[in-house]
Amino acid sequence: ETLPWNLELPEVQAAQDKQIPWQEIDMSIGEIGSDFTVQGIDLNYVGVILGSSIIWNEETNSLDIDADKSCDHQKIRKINGSYDNEENRKYLKNVVNVLLTRGVHGLYIYAVDEELRRKLRDLNKKL
Incomplete structure (x- = not known):
């Protein structure tokens, strides 16, 4: 749908x-x-879909950005033929921060990236 x-x-x-x-x-x-x-804006609950550009970096054990996988090409720009540059990664991290901090009573997350989805499930089990 x-x-x-x-x-x-x-x-x-x-x-x-x-x-x-x-x-x-x-x-x-x-x-x-x-x-x-x-x-x-604060909302009671927020559901966030983390697209394919939001990934889990196993080396740094942290959330990371692959801006080449972003569909937000109206707000990010190519540098030397690639969207994956520091400026775009910083912008996209800020977008994620905005989205993840809007729910007062709860947050629902779905990650397109399989590794990130696995990591989020593992972290949720520890709660």
Whole structure:
């Protein structure tokens, strides 16, 4: 199943035209938000899909970024033929930070990267 991106539903667009914040529009529950949709806003619960560009780095034992796998090409730029550069990795880490810190009562995470998904499951078992 596919869901509309933020501000795609006509009811949500109409409410936005009236200056109603996205997260306060009843119909927005049926849309996928973004870092810009929730930046600076606390929500009761947040569900985050970490795309293929968010990976687990076994060498550093930490979350990492492979910006070449990012689909956010409107906000990141190629340098020497590659999206995977320090500027883009820093930007994408900030996006992840914004998304992971919006849920007051809870956070649901799904990671596309298999290693990261495994690591998150292992960490969750320790809670």
